[in-house]
Amino acid sequence: MKINSIEWWDDYFLNHWENEGGSFQTAFFARIIISHLPLEVIEFLNGKNIKFLDFGCALGQALHVFHRTFEHLNLFGYDFSKLQ
Numbered sequence: 001m002k003i004n005s006i007e008w009w010d011d012y013f014l015n016h017w018e019n020e021g022g023s024f025q026t027a028f029f030a031r032i033i034i035s036h037l038p039l040e041v042i043e044f045l046n047g048k049n050i051k052f053l054d055f056g057c058a059l060g061q062a063l064h065v066f067h068r069t070f071e072h073l074n075l076f077g078y079d080f081s082k083l084q
Contacts, residue, residue, distance in 0.1 A: 009081045013059070023061045030062035034069050045070045053078065 001007050017023070037045075044050065050073055054063050057077030067075055 006080055006082075009079075013081055017059065023059060026058055026061040027065050030065035034065065045073060048072055050074065051076065056080075 001011070012020075013022075045052070050070075052066060052070075052073045052075050054060070054066075054075070054077045057063060057079050058081075060077045063075045063077050066073060
């Protein structure tokens with residue numbers, strides 16, 4: 001099984017994600033990203049009718065963080081793993 005293949009990620013989400021702290025790490029890095037956004041980007045994201053796609057969203061923990069910070073965002077997540 002190749003690393004970063006669909007099969008690898010399916011196995012990782014199913015058997016390792018929570019035990020390895022995947023949810024915590026994803027939310028942690030989302031908070032770091034938000035804390036480093038320029039003011040202009042924050043103002044843009046606080047606008048209405050903005051669509052936001054998290055491509056490779058895993059189980060969506062970053063989307064939860066972005067929603068708490070930018071409640072008007074239309075959030076979408078996509079991941080090729082069928083298990084998320």
